[in-house]
Amino acid sequence: MSPTTETLTAERILEATEEVLRRHGPAKATVVDVARALGVSHGSVYRHFRTKAELRAAVTKRWLDRTSRALAATADDGERAPALRLRDWFRQLFEAKRDKAGADPELFATYSVLTDENGEVVGAHIAELVAQLTRIVEAGMASGVFAPGDPASVARALFRATAHFHDPCHAREWTRPEIRDELDSVLDLLLRGLAA
Amino acid sequence: MSPTTETLTAERILEATEEVLRRHGPAKATVVDVARALGVSHGSVYRHFRTKAELRAAVTKRWLDRTSRALAATADDGERAPALRLRDWFRQLFEAKRDKAGADPELFATYSVLTDENGEVVGAHIAELVAQLTRIVEAGMASGVFAPGDPASVARALFRATAHFHDPCHAREWTRPEIRDELDSVLDLLLRGLAA
DNA sequence: CAAATGACAGATATTGAAATCTGTCATTTG
DNA sequence: CAAATGACAGATTTCAATATCTGTCATTTG
Helix, strand or coil: CCCCCCCCCHHHHHHHHHHHHHHHCCCCCCHHHHHHHHCCCHHHHHHHCCCHHHHHHHHHHHHHHHHHHHHHHHHCCCCCCHHHHHHHHHHHHHHHHHHHHHHCHHHHHHHHHHHHHCHHHHHHHHHHHHHHHHHHHHHHHHCCCECCCCHHHHHHHHHHHCHHHCCHHHHHHHHCCCHHHHHHHHHHHHHHHHEC | CCCCCCCCCHHHHHHHHHHHHHHHCCCCCCHHHHHHHHCCCHHHHHHHCCCHHHHHHHHHHHHHHHHHHHHHHHHCCCCCCHHHHHHHHHHHHHHHHHHHHHHCHHHHHHHHHHHHHCHHHHHHHHHHHHHHHHHHHHHHHHCCCECCCCHHHHHHHHHHHCHHHCCHHHHHHHHCCCHHHHHHHHHHHHHHHHEC
16 A cells, blocks of 8 residues: 555546656656656556646646636635625636746746647636636626626626736736736726626 | 948848848848848948847837837827727727738747847837827826726726737637627726726 | 556657857958 | 958857657566
8 A cells, every 4th residue: 555556546647747747847747757756667657648648638637627626615605795706706816826926937837838738628727717707797797786798708808808817928927016906906997897 | 322232221220130030030030141131241230239139129129119100090089089099999909919910920920039038128018008098098087988097007907908909928819700709898898997 | 357568660859069140359441 | 430341259059860758569467
């Protein structure tokens, strides 16, 4: 039952892959490295993931899912007013991204490369985030505090309008001290636009 | 007075540099190429631009200035209502970018590399665009159709909220057919938020 | 017999020597 | 004498040989 004799599972391979990516970076992380880290032959890794691309996509999905899960709690907190939930949800999303980018820039760069090469996985992640937003917008429209409309397309507009504060291609901007105020300005404008 | 005997000016060097960048791309365009295109020695180019980086920055500025100049006409058209001007200004900005990206993707990629390496020039360009927006917002607030506030910070919020539709890092999205509707959704929300 | 191995072919990455480029400046040109 | 040149040193890029990696599969292992 020691780690080295544990059976080889997809989960263990994903953990090892994350570690190898963290250590070597996205350009130098090889399947052979992952196998070496696990003490198995690289052929065994290919029993669980058909290609290196599939393995990297799975790691990317795992990483993105961690963020979605944390946000779902805020999105679905029926106790709080939709306007407050919306503001907090965007702040939480922004802070999560900014902190990751700031705390370990190399790791963030690694995941930026991974997201760039896995458009499908990122698309599903964005769809999930917009679905969470849609639930908040629906609640607001149902209770009459938001103007009526199509919740899904409003949710999408909200997500687009805040791209500057969550899309990794804007990460360089996130260290500017005024950025927090700018997010609040944008949210003020959007929430005014949303109000009934 | 034939082109080859004309005196060597900064302007002629910039034209030749654009042409070399168009032909060879940003990675392979050299100062020697530019000199060759002009039929002079590369030493002569260095009489007008201290470094290759300065030359590339000047080309970048020229390119960005062409966009600013086209938009200024819309921004300062006092005949039209601020809300209409604002909507048109953003549509014009979006269409200019999307058309450039679509018509000649290689050239667009070239200029994306140039803007990435010339943060200062891009910063000045963005400041100019936000200044144009500020003038529209001021007009709207002065006439009472926009809610009162600080025009400059509202203008900045508008620019941030539309990043998805003008920042080159989102260029891949601009070929999706729904993008035009998404821009309109965002502008609807923002204009509602702006209204008095 | 399911899981793991490792040799293999073709694709990709690394490396170091050679070629080219950047930026300077003493000299030439008109 | 202002403008242009071209040789030069050091930095960067190219290119081809070499090494490593990816993905497969016949064979081995527990």
